[in-house]
Amino acid sequence: MTKTESSSSHIILDQQIFQDNLDVIKKSLNTGVKLSAVIKGNAYGHGISTFVPLAENAGINHFAVYGIEEARAFASAAREGSALMIMGYISQDDLTWVLQEGYEFYIYDLQQLNLALRIAQEVGRKAQIHVEMETGMNRTGIDIRTLKNCVKSFR
Numbered sequence: 001m002t003k004t005e006s007s008s009s010h011i012i013l014d015q016q017i018f019q020d021n022l023d024v025i026k027k028s029l030n031t032g033v034k035l036s037a038v039i040k041g042n043a044y045g046h047g048i049s050t051f052v053p054l055a056e057n058a059g060i061n062h063f064a065v066y067g068i069e070e071a072r073a074f075a076s077a078a079r080e081g082s083a084l085m086i087m088g089y090i091s092q093d094d095l096t097w098v099l100q101e102g103y104e105f106y107i108y109d110l111q112q113l114n115l116a117l118r119i120a121q122e123v124g125r126k127a128q129i130h131v132e133m134e135t136g137m138n139r140t141g142i143d144i145r146t147l148k149n150c151v152k153s154f155r
């Protein structure tokens with residue numbers, strides 16, 4: 001059991017209770033479904049360095065973060081073999097490190113895709129890319145018209 005405190009409250013992470021809850025979730029999943037623990041926001045206040053080992057001990061080996069700072073915290077806390085997906089923007093300077101680590105990441109436009117593919121080739125690693133699609137909110141993502149050009153980049 002791990003206890004995290006602040007002046008007004010505390011969080012208790014109990015390995016057995018976490019395992020029991022996880023087992024209930026796993027029973028509802030189909031065979032072959034990958035379960036990913038989202039640990040953005042410093043594992044929702046639980047602490048990445050505290051939560052990742054707890055989750056790994058329970059059999060979770062895939063995690064997701066929003067940004068590069070959280071990715072670096074994950075890298076310090078995780079066991080070899082645990083996978084990471086970065087959901088937010090990654091700067092060109094950080095992209096080399098992400099590719100060298102073998103982490104999955106999202107791309108939002110063709111320029112970012114081409115940059116990722118170029119750096120992946122430079123570092124000799126396969127880029128594990130997820131494509132964010134524009135769904136009509138006009139915020140981020142690749143629109144359906146651009147998707148055909150995106151797919152051509154993967155060939």
